Structures are given as C-alpha cells and as structure tokens.
Amino acid sequence: MEARDFELLIGRNIIDRYHSDDDRPDVFELLGRKWDLLDGVWPPAYSPGGELYADRIPFARMSAFLEMGCGTGIMSVLAALAGTERVLGLDLNPAAVRNTELNAARHGVADRVTARESDLYSAVRPGERFDGIYWNPPFLNAPAEVVDSSLWDETMFDPDYAKLRRFLAEGRELLHPGGRVYLWFGEAMGNPTLIADLAAEFGYVLGVLTEVRMSEIPDALAEAFPGELIGGGAEGFAEWHLHLLELAPTANGGRAA
Numbered sequence: 001m002e003a004r005d006f007e008l009l010i011g012r013n014i015i016d017r018y019h020s021d022d023d024r025p026d027v028f029e030l031l032g033r034k035w036d037l038l039d040g041v042w043p044p045a046y047s048p049g050g051e052l053y054a055d056r057i058p059f060a061r062m063s064a065f066l067e068m069g070c071g072t073g074i075m076s077v078l079a080a081l082a083g084t085e086r087v088l089g090l091d092l093n094p095a096a097v098r099n100t101e102l103n104a105a106r107h108g109v110a111d112r113v114t115a116r117e118s119d120l121y122s123a124v125r126p127g128e129r130f131d132g133i134y135w136n137p138p139f140l141n142a143p144a145e146v147v148d149s150s151l152w153d154e155t156m157f158d159p160d161y162a163k164l165r166r167f168l169a170e171g172r173e174l175l176h177p178g179g180r181v182y183l184w185f186g187e188a189m190g191n192p193t194l195i196a197d198l199a200a201e202f203g204y205v206l207g208v209l210t211e212v213r214m215s216e217i218p219d220a221l222a223e224a225f226p227g228e229l230i231g232g233g234a235e236g237f238a239e240w241h242l243h244l245l246e247l248a249p250t251a252n253g254g255r256a257a
C-alpha cells in the first residue's frame with residue numbers, strides 16, 4: 001500500500017465512524033472539558049489532533065493567535081483560556097464558525113475569540129497581525145480530479161498541497177516579529193520531506209514540538225489510527241508519525257539554510 005492510500009484509509013475511517021455512529025454526540029469530552037460538535041464539522045471526538053499537545057504552544061506569551069480551519073474551535077478556546085487576548089478562528093465551513101462561537105461561549109471566552117468564514121486568510125482584516133498561527137490542515141494530496149467541493153473533501157484533501165503552500169507563504173506576512181506558525185501534520189504521504197522542503201522554500205526554520213509515533217500511539221488517538229490499519233511488517237505503517245511542528249520565519253524571508 002502507498003503511504004497516500006494509507007492516509008486515505010485513515011481519513012475514511014474517521015469520517016465513516018462519524019457517519020455510521022447512531023449515537024454521534026453533539027457534545028463530546030476532550031481534555032477534561034465538554035465541547036459542542038455541530039453536524040458537518042470535523043469531529044475531534046473521533047480524531048483529536050494538535051490540541052492534545054496544546055501545552056507545547058506558548059499561548060501565554062501571545063497577544064494574538066489565529067487558528068486556520070478552526071472546526072469546533074478547540075485550539076482557539078485553549079489559546080484564550082491560556083491567556084491569549086485576541087484569538088481569531090477562520091474556516092471555509094460556516095458551521096465551523098458557529099461551532100467555534102458556541103465553544104467559546106461554553107468556556108467563557110467569547111469576549112476573546114472571534115470566528116469568521118474565510119478561504120484561507122481572505123477574512124483577515126488589513127493590519128491584523130498574530131504571534132501564532134496554527135492549522136491542522138487537510139493532510140492528503142489527492143489528485144484534483146477525484147476531489148469535489150464538498151466540505152468533507154475540503155477538510156481531507158489538498159491537491160498538490162496548494163492550500164498548505166498558501167497557508168505558509170501568506171501566513172509569514174501576518175506574523176508579528178518573533179511570531180511562529182504551528183502545524184499538526186502527518187508524515188510520509190509518499191513524501192516524508194514535504195514540510196522540511198516547504199519550510200525551506202517559504203523561509204522558515206522547522207522545529208518539532210512533539211512527535212507521536214504510530215508504534216506508541218496514545219489512547220486518545222488509538223481509535224482514529226486502529227492497530228489493524230497501522231499494522232506492522234511490510235504492509236504496515238508503524239513507522240508513520242504525527243507531528244506538532246513550529247515554523248520560525250528566517251530573518252531575510254529567503255530560503256532557510
């Protein structure tokens with residue numbers, strides 16, 4: 001099996017479990033808190049991501065934080081709870097905007113968290129700048145001809161990583177001095193050097209805040225990455241990892257060394 005097919009299988013596993021679950025929750029628990037989950041929004045109840053490692057992101061030192069593709073808005077809420085004064089969640093999906101507002105209200109940070117419908121940074125207003133920009137992006141480089149404009153496909157697929165490229169290129173221009181971009185990302189996709197290559201191309205120094213090895217998958221992620229899919233041996237992807245990455249812009253904006 002190709003790495004890309006493995007990712008597709010994992011992605012489909014998450015979405016299928018979401019759709020086939022007759023008891024699909026509209027409120028779920030994660031990190032000791034309850035969260036609203038609206039229909040059609042990426043479901044961290046079935047596949048949590050970088051929010052599990054949010055304590056590695058220095059929110060308390062940030063005055064402004066942007067969560068791209070905010071979904072249920074967990075990371076936005078965690079940023080506000082950790083002390084960030086101004087948090088902006090952006091998502092293509094209008095239901096995700098409402099979902100982020102609901103969770104901000106649920107956790108008493110509606111005064112700090114704003115959410116806007118946005119195609120990447122289109123809804124960022126002139127002059128807005130951030131100390132941190134985060135995304136748990138669509139992981140899969142599926143061929144453009146198999147991707148439709150449904151919200152699930154927008155959430156799962158990024159043909160030729162066009163979105164990720166724009167996220168990194170344009171995000172750089174929206175950072176305060178000293179600001180950083182954060183990414184939750186899977187490895188491989190048949191291209192294990194992808195993020196390092198993009199970091200160099202767009203002028204970032206790449207750091208790894210957390211590496212989650214499939215062979216040591218924590219309980220919270222085990223259902224999204226079941227053993228029978230990860231497997232072992234030649235067909236297995238036990239050496240596939242997930243990462244919370246930190247990208248620091250180089251001073252000159254050119255290629256990182």
Ligand SMILES: C[S@@+](CC[C@H](N)C(=O)[O-])C[C@H]1O[C@@H](n2cnc3c(N)ncnc32)[C@H](O)[C@@H]1O
Pocket residue numbers: 042043044049050068069070071072073090091092093096118119120121135136137138151154155163
């Ligand atoms: C993998 S989900 C992550 C959701 C949430 N941040 C989380 O970690 O639970 C990716 C999110 O990116 C959003 N998205 C995809 N393409 C986008 C775009 N061009 N502009 C803004 N958001 C986008 C999707 O709607 C989805 O909510």
